[in-house]
Amino acid sequence: MSLLELQNVTKIFSVGGLLRRRHILAVDDISLSIPEDRPVTVALVGESGSGKTTIGRLVLAFLKPTSGKILWQGKDVWKIDGKERQIYRKNAQAVFQDPYESLDPTYATVDTLMEPIKKFKLASSRSEAIKIITDTIESLGLRSDTLDKYPHQLSGGQKQRIMLARAVLLKARLIVADEPVSMIDASLRASILGLMREIKENYGVSFVYITHDISTASILADQIVVVYLGSLMEFGDFDEMVTKPMHPYVKLLMDSVPIPDPKRRWKGDVKIKEDEGEVLPKDLMKFRSRCKFCQRCGEAKEICHEKQPPSVDVGKDHKVLCWLYA
Amino acid sequence: MKINDPNEALLDVKDLKVYYRTRSEPVKAVDGVTFAVKPGEIFSIVGESGCGKSTLANAIIRLIEPPAYVAGGEILLKGVDLLKLGDEGIRSVRWKEISILPQSAMNALNPVMKIHHQIKDAVRAHARRMSDKEIRKRVNAMSKKVMLPSYALKAYPSQLSGGMKQRAILVQSFVLDPGLVIVDEPTSALDVVTQRKILEFLITKRDEAGTSIILITHDIAVAAEVADRMMVMYAGKVFEVGDITDVFDDPLHPYTRALIEAVPSLGTKRDVRGLSGLPPDLTNPPSGCRFHPRCTQAGDSCESDEPRLWEVKQGHLVACRRCEGWRAE
Amino acid sequence: MKPSDSISKMALVNTIVAKASFVRSNRYMFAGLCVFVGIVLFSSMGTVVIPYHPVRIGNVPRDLLPSYEHPLGTDSLGRDILAQLCFGTLMSLQVGFIAGIVGFAVALAVSFIGGYRGGNLDSGLTILTEVFLTTPSLVILILIASLVRRIDIPLMALIISTFAWAWPAKTMRAQVLSLKERGFIYLSKLSGLNSVEIVVKHMIPNILPFLGSYFAVVVSAAILSAVGLEVIGLGPRDTTTLGMIFYWAMMHSAVTRGLIWWWFPPCVMLFMIFLSLFLVQKGLDEIANPRLKSR
Numbered sequence: 001m002s003l004l005e006l007q008n009v010t011k012i013f014s015v016g017g018l019l020r021r022r023h024i025l026a027v028d029d030i031s032l033s034i035p036e037d038r039p040v041t042v043a044l045v046g047e048s049g050s051g052k053t054t055i056g057r058l059v060l061a062f063l064k065p066t067s068g069k070i071l072w073q074g075k076d077v078w079k080i081d082g083k084e085r086q087i088y089r090k091n092a093q094a095v096f097q098d099p100y101e102s103l104d105p106t107y108a109t110v111d112t113l114m115e116p117i118k119k120f121k122l123a124s125s126r127s128e129a130i131k132i133i134t135d136t137i138e139s140l141g142l143r144s145d146t147l148d149k150y151p152h153q154l155s156g157g158q159k160q161r162i163m164l165a166r167a168v169l170l171k172a173r174l175i176v177a178d179e180p181v182s183m184i185d186a187s188l189r190a191s192i193l194g195l196m197r198e199i200k201e202n203y204g205v206s207f208v209y210i211t212h213d214i215s216t217a218s219i220l221a222d223q224i225v226v227v228y229l230g231s232l233m234e235f236g237d238f239d240e241m242v243t244k245p246m247h248p249y250v251k252l253l254m255d256s257v258p259i260p261d262p263k264r265r266w267k268g269d270v271k272i273k274e275d276e277g278e279v280l281p282k283d284l285m286k287f288r289s290r291c292k293f294c295q296r297c298g299e300a301k302e303i304c305h306e307k308q309p310p311s312v313d314v315g316k317d318h319k320v321l322c323w324l325y326a
Numbered sequence: 327m328k329i330n331d332p333n334e335a336l337l338d339v340k341d342l343k344v345y346y347r348t349r350s351e352p353v354k355a356v357d358g359v360t361f362a363v364k365p366g367e368i369f370s371i372v373g374e375s376g377c378g379k380s381t382l383a384n385a386i387i388r389l390i391e392p393p394a395y396v397a398g399g400e401i402l403l404k405g406v407d408l409l410k411l412g413d414e415g416i417r418s419v420r421w422k423e424i425s426i427l428p429q430s431a432m433n434a435l436n437p438v439m440k441i442h443h444q445i446k447d448a449v450r451a452h453a454r455r456m457s458d459k460e461i462r463k464r465v466n467a468m469s470k471k472v473m474l475p476s477y478a479l480k481a482y483p484s485q486l487s488g489g490m491k492q493r494a495i496l497v498q499s500f501v502l503d504p505g506l507v508i509v510d511e512p513t514s515a516l517d518v519v520t521q522r523k524i525l526e527f528l529i530t531k532r533d534e535a536g537t538s539i540i541l542i543t544h545d546i547a548v549a550a551e552v553a554d555r556m557m558v559m560y561a562g563k564v565f566e567v568g569d570i571t572d573v574f575d576d577p578l579h580p581y582t583r584a585l586i587e588a589v590p591s592l593g594t595k596r597d598v599r600g601l602s603g604l605p606p607d608l609t610n611p612p613s614g615c616r617f618h619p620r621c622t623q624a625g626d627s628c629e630s631d632e633p634r635l636w637e638v639k640q641g642h643l644v645a646c647r648r649c650e651g652w653r654a655e
Numbered sequence: 656m657k658p659s660d661s662i663s664k665m666a667l668v669n670t671i672v673a674k675a676s677f678v679r680s681n682r683y684m685f686a687g688l689c690v691f692v693g694i695v696l697f698s699s700m701g702t703v704v705i706p707y708h709p710v711r712i713g714n715v716p717r718d719l720l721p722s723y724e725h726p727l728g729t730d731s732l733g734r735d736i737l738a739q740l741c742f743g744t745l746m747s748l749q750v751g752f753i754a755g756i757v758g759f760a761v762a763l764a765v766s767f768i769g770g771y772r773g774g775n776l777d778s779g780l781t782i783l784t785e786v787f788l789t790t791p792s793l794v795i796l797i798l799i800a801s802l803v804r805r806i807d808i809p810l811m812a813l814i815i816s817t818f819a820w821a822w823p824a825k826t827m828r829a830q831v832l833s834l835k836e837r838g839f840i841y842l843s844k845l846s847g848l849n850s851v852e853i854v855v856k857h858m859i860p861n862i863l864p865f866l867g868s869y870f871a872v873v874v875s876a877a878i879l880s881a882v883g884l885e886v887i888g889l890g891p892r893d894t895t896t897l898g899m900i901f902y903w904a905m906m907h908s909a910v911t912r913g914l915i916w917w918w919f920p921p922c923v924m925l926f927m928i929f930l931s932l933f934l935v936q937k938g939l940d941e942i943a944n945p946r947l948k949s950r
Binding site: 046047048049155157185186187188189190191193194212213214215216218219242252253254255256257258259260261262263265266 | 516604
């Protein structure tokens, strides 16, 4: 059984008022799973418009899928209620990209952290709650005087740690981290990423690490899932995919990541067709019956424009969705 | 007008100071920055948030507004001090000799104007005598170079993706073929593939047209991929400047070394290391070397004396007390 | 002392200090509040201290010039003008506040329910708001008021509130929409809070200065609407308000008769009320959005 599973999830947004409806295909038939028996960090990689943030929101049940199911420990999260819903809510937590928007400016740190404890009844008295809170934030590298500070008195890094602390004191089993370090300076990222790795190892928490920056994912990810315009391209073990990418898009991605070594610069031309133009997400509904990458793919065949590619096994837990391998 | 001597600087910035007025102490955003950019090179300014690189960029092209003001220094473009030019003078220089692509420029596109219209407006404002036909010809030629499809030119900004908008802005900044272009974080909101395309365009511009480019970025890996020379800034000061291979092979300043080590490198299983502490408050910066509170190798004199830029090797300068007085072969 | 105690005490002290200095934090707001409180105190003391009845006709000699016993003289119906001014101010404020509170409450409900829930409900409520906003309210108010037999303060306030809610509803909805997307709102959902808790504990505290500013605007507008109805004779005749003083003054040709101490004081008082509410609103606007500060 898996801890979290997305089964053929599709999400279509309807925008516009009563008179003019438009449909935006954000996520198209995605299936993912996170195992129950061990903590795993899955890097969900894609550019803006790839649907990765939408997937994060679907996992946290902020959005309802248009079709397909989101399963928590085998149960559809939109069909459970009461105690089971509570368990899911407590166990699936998040860290967001913008630390400046993620904490209520009118709440001191202690109040922010007290709220989930009260709601999930994790302590029997206020003093017990404060003890749990203090222990948790100290174990994440924050001093106890952070507790009576307000968000505007804290740095971006401190705020991200507070968000992580929230999840840890709830003893969450899954944290969806949506670009948690992209708004933090490069020299300070390492400590937050390292902290996330420690949390996984010490507390057994699985992570869905959503990012467009593969380099940061390399610090924590066990597996990687690459999405493009709402569809899966390739997924599998992180190290394997980085060294042996199969999908043309993934090859392109891995090739284009800048390396901090002037002796190892990009070679050759980027094999990508631009003149036909990029497909904007809002036009995707017309493109459902083809590979989403075919317009830009340098190796596209005729069949790529006609049918969506199937999922092909190319290694241990390594799958590619591409006609080149079918 | 091209400079014949390849060693003579195209842009020479000497001891530039740009401060922000506040109710109390001024914020010393750029505090005594000196560097030179040669013709036909990509010069990268690397630093994290708050180091002053964007302020520096805007100051060079004289686009800073109150409460910011230039508190001292010289900016020599082909020998002419840009700070001493009047409004008419600087306008004649802007866009033709030197242009800027500001940070998040793609978000500043006019949402109710088609792209080609906006570019034409911008060009027209700085090259009043150019005919419509000439402008269109140049814009089309440049759009092909950045692989911006023709339908994008006729579209509104909301219809384009981030990558396309950024390329449109790129066309706008390069269309008059200035000798020096400042690009401020041109790819920070973009995916790696588009980023690579845009950076490769900058390289092409340098190779084919001899354009010099000042590339401002917080991502040292981006600098490593395209720059010829690099300058590291911190808290308004220059910490290190030199040839890109020299700086990466032998990062002299502890901060430079920390920046390099903070970037994970795909494919090599190297552990990343970060810095502790936070960037300083620029209204009351630390005494002596501004980095000393966070520096693992700070010595006694680092707190009292401010280090000067010292040439350790030909073309490789560093502002660090540990390196002062030292010369390498 | 247990760590829990010291942390709680610190947070409490922080809150009290914050609230006390809040009142003084913005010059406009502070000035406006001072003027407003001054008006209220003046009027309250006046109604208590002045021995003449403000409403009963003929309880003092008519058309007396200002003197020591009657600082603002008396009107043509035999009432002391200063007494009317003080009492009328309180009555006008009452209308404004009742209409303001009722209208504001409706606006809160409409904007939060529509803005937070979204979808067709939101579309419907928005259309409703727009209709009320674009309809010429004074015309309709006159219509309603003229159909009513006997009008008193609460009834007038209620009639005014039928239109007073539209503008704040529209403006607050915009706030709700932008607030809804902020990270901490999503985190509250992850903390297990339901919609009502999120609105009350997280949204409203974050837009309190905005709400205060809008409230000041609504009260101002309500008082103005009331005066509008009163000067054309649709106001409460059994009591006195600032608008009614003016109405009676007009009815007795006070302007042509040169009885400046009758018709001018209510104008000044109304101006002071609007000014103070405006200052409070401007101050709260600046607190809510510090970028508006002109310096």
